[in-house]
Amino acid sequence: MTYLKVEREEEIVQITINRQDKLNAMNLDVMNEFISLLDDLEKDSSKVIIITGDGPKAFSAGADIEYMSSIGPAEAEKYALCGHEVLNRIEKLEKPVIAAVNGYALGGGCELALSCDIRFASPNAQLGQPEVTLGICPGWGGTQRLLRIIGPARAKDLIFSGRKILAEEAFSMGLINKIFPSESLLAETRAYAKAISKNSSFAIGISKMLVNRGTDTNLDTGLKLEIYSWAVCFSTKDREERMRKFIAKK
Structure with missing residues (x-):
């Protein structure tokens, strides 16, 4: 890996975008490294993934504008497809x-954060979808994920204005789950990840799928899928062992 630093601590993997000189903007090389890494993470024994950016200035300033300034519609479509592949795989x-x-988490950087399940931020975080200031619309899922997370009215506000918002406003919108001091952001995130890692990976994976599917289906279908998934959980040794320990402890 040239542009992604990968650190493993027990069952937690931290991925750091390592292009500090470019504010961790994601070019095709970064995205190809993400795809290769996600192939491994789908099969390895890790339980929780953390994504961050190198240095204090940026999570990711988004897509590579220098590259985009010199391409046409066909190349732009390929670039967007690559971005969608990375973010869809993170979400799934x-x-x-x-x-x-x-x-900074701007444009594609904000869209990267949107594809994650949970978002923590430092007070100096700035999020936004400024694409319209460059003559384009969000192209890596921002128009779709943003409206599902904060609602269409707020999504239109951020996309149409192209404005940047600070962590406090992002938190008030529900775009950020929690704000931690800059110096303890990663430590707090790892502590949270460690707490999650103690829970059933199978049950968490099923729950993630149910919540994701629930945003795109009607209530009756979502509830039926939940019943089926609940029943499947009862087929695992992990469930049997966890319940046995709970009863013994009680």
Whole structure:
């Protein structure tokens, strides 16, 4: 890996975008490394994934504008397809993914955070979808995930204005789950990830799928899928062992 630093601590994997000189903007090389890494993470023994950016200035400033300035519609479509592949795979990964947002998370950087399950931020975080200021619309899922997380009215506000919002406003919108001091953001995120890792990976994966599917289906279908998934959980040794221990302890 050239642009992604990967650190493993027990069952937690921290991925750091390592392009500090470019504010951790994601070019095709970064995205190809993400795809290769996600292939491994789908099969390894890790339980929780953390994504962050190198340095205090940026989580990710988004897509590579220098590259985009010189391409046409066909190349732009390929670039967007690659971005969608990365973010869709993060969203569909059976393991929980936490974004630790330090500094700028703009455009594709905000969209990367949106694809994660949980978003923590430092007070200096700035989030936004400024694409319209460059003559384009969000292209890595921002128009779809943002409205599902904060609602269509607030999504339109951020997308139409292209404005950046600070962590406090992002928190008030529900875009950020919690704000931690800059110096303890990663430590707090790892502590949270460690707590999650003690729970049933199978049950968490099933629950993530149910919540994700629930945003795109009607209530009756979602409830039927939940009943089926609940029943499947009772087929696992993990469930049997956890319940046995609970009863013994009680």
